[in-house]
Amino acid sequence: EVQLQQSGAELVKPGASVKLSCKTSGYTFSNYYMSWLKQMPGQNIEWIGNIYGGNGGTGYNQKFKGKATLTVDKSSSTAYMDLSSLTSEDSAVYFCARVDYGGPGFDYWGQGVMVTVSS
Amino acid sequence: DIQMTQSPHSLSASLGETVSIECLASEGISNYLAWYQQKPGKSPQLLIYYASSLQDGVPSRFSGSGSGTQYSLKISNMQPEDEGVYYCQQGYKYPRTFGGGTKLELK
Numbered sequence: 001e002v003q004l005q006q007s008g009a010e011l012v013k014p015g016a017s018v019k020l021s022c023k024t025s026g027y028t029f030s031n032y033y034m035s036w037l038k039q040m041p042g043q044n045i046e047w048i049g050n051i052y053g054g055n056g057g058t059g060y061n062q063k064f065k066g067k068a069t070l071t072v073d074k075s076s077s078t079a080y081m082d083l084s085s086l087t088s089e090d091s092a093v094y095f096c097a098r099v100d101y102g103g104p105g106f107d108y109w110g111q112g113v114m115v116t117v118s119s
Numbered sequence: 120d121i122q123m124t125q126s127p128h129s130l131s132a133s134l135g136e137t138v139s140i141e142c143l144a145s146e147g148i149s150n151y152l153a154w155y156q157q158k159p160g161k162s163p164q165l166l167i168y169y170a171s172s173l174q175d176g177v178p179s180r181f182s183g184s185g186s187g188t189q190y191s192l193k194i195s196n197m198q199p200e201d202e203g204v205y206y207c208q209q210g211y212k213y214p215r216t217f218g219g220g221t222k223l224e225l226k
Contacts, residue, residue: 044206044217044218044220045163045206045208045217046217047214047215047216047217059213061213062214063214095162095163097162097163100153100165100168103153103169103210104151104152104153104169104208104209104210104211105153105155105165105208105210106153106163106165106208107165107168107174109163110162111161112161112162
């Protein structure tokens with residue numbers, strides 16, 4: 001069974017950074033891309049970027065360049081996203097989602113993690 | 120970026136009713152279109168990919184159609200568990216973009 005398990009909720013101060021994790025199981029991590037997505041309360045879903053589990057190659061939404069950095073640890077089948085220089089606009093739920101092999105969508109999602117930026 | 124426009128913003132349906140949700144892309148996306156259902160506090164679930172292919176495990180009352188810039192999701196025989204917010208998403212160009220969502224409620 002494919003599973004994506006995300007780390008717990010974060011409360012961080014403005015200007016700080018946070019690293020989110022997405023530990024996977026049930027499939028060959030290095031054969032798939034992983035995407036990260038942002039959803040503010042009651043709002044649309046935004047695609048942040050994706051990373052290939054095989055070699056760590058990345059692609060970013062221009063909007064999130066400089067804000068998000070994606071990495072992987074193949075040895076533990078875990079994807080990470082660093083968010084830097086946090087502001088209130090970064091308060092949101094963040095999802096990791098596996099990119100459907102050859103398809104247009106995301107076939108498995110993590111449960112999401114709430115990041116709250118507040119002093 | 121490709122803009123995805125969904126309509127209606129919200130709708131309510133009676134048990135057993137058939138409903139449709141529309142999604143308009145700002146340019147042609149060659150059927151690289153996915154549909155998701157999201158329930159409160161949960162992550163989105165893939166329903167349809169390549170505009171009309173049903174994801175494994177999704178009930179057959181869900182169906183997708185369309186081409187070019189216009190796509191639709193049809194839910195036949197509305198059930199209580201179909202309540203939620205539905206999103207379309209294009210996978211034709213980067214960055215991937217989503218529609219604004221359609222909230223479906225049981226009347």
